[in-house]
């Protein structure tokens with residue numbers, strides 16, 4: 337059976353009704369396309385743990401601010417479909433902008449407080465757009481489980497908090513970061529990197545490796561760790577740093593003295609490309 341590509345909300349809702357009436361559990365993997373092995377790992381896991389997987393492909397304009405990369409965001413729709421067909425994904429939802437945001441559609445979700453630091457400071461309108469589209473997609477797919485990559489650490493927290501706050505029935509499943517063999521976290525934006533920038537992008541991975549090592553050697557002074565991380569990012573060629581912090585992964589509050597669990601989170605630019613990465617340590 338070929339892959340079914342649904343373009344309208346009505347088609348998707350009618351498909352979901354059929355699946356539900358046959359008692360299928362539904363797994364949703366929301367994406368903006370330009371699929372890489374990170375996305376595919378979410379898809380594989382969704383297929384494993386739910387009866388029917390729906391992958392959504394939609395470059396959501398409301399999560400991009402003026403001047404960000406909405407217009408040049410990579411679009412590889414045919415290749416994406418091939419990759420999903422290869423994994424036997426039965427259904428893709430790929431709506432147009434007008435389908436998701438028809439004229440007059442102006443309701444927006446206000447994201448939880450956990451959206452405010454870090455990404456929220458540098459991309460203040462981003463998470464509002466994310467939670468708005470994710471809520472719409474959860475409503476449309478009626479997903480029992482929805483799958484997100486842990487690379488977007490704060491996104492997972494913000495989406496989980498929305499699900500809790502709005503009493504949604506979907507379970508949010510966070511899946512591990514997938515990396516290139518040299519350690520660069522997979523991202524659709526990696527295609528923007530020139531050859532030289534691709535080498536310099538390893539600064540993030542190296543810095544997180546250093547963070548892990550410092551923790552294992554007993555460093556517990558958060559300020560000292562963060563200063564070392566900043567220095568290491570600069571020494572390894574990042575162009576600018578938005579943040580390089582160590583925090584409590586349950587609140588994103590900064591630690592003075594490291595406790596466990598702890599997460600290090602980085603957002604930095606290499607050339608014009610903004611990259612993010614993180615490293616979670618559960619116990620000392």
Ligand code: PAF
Pocket residue numbers: 366367368394396399466469470488491
């Ligand atoms: O992580 C992403 O690709 C996007 O933020 C998401 C969850 C698909 C919403 O547009």
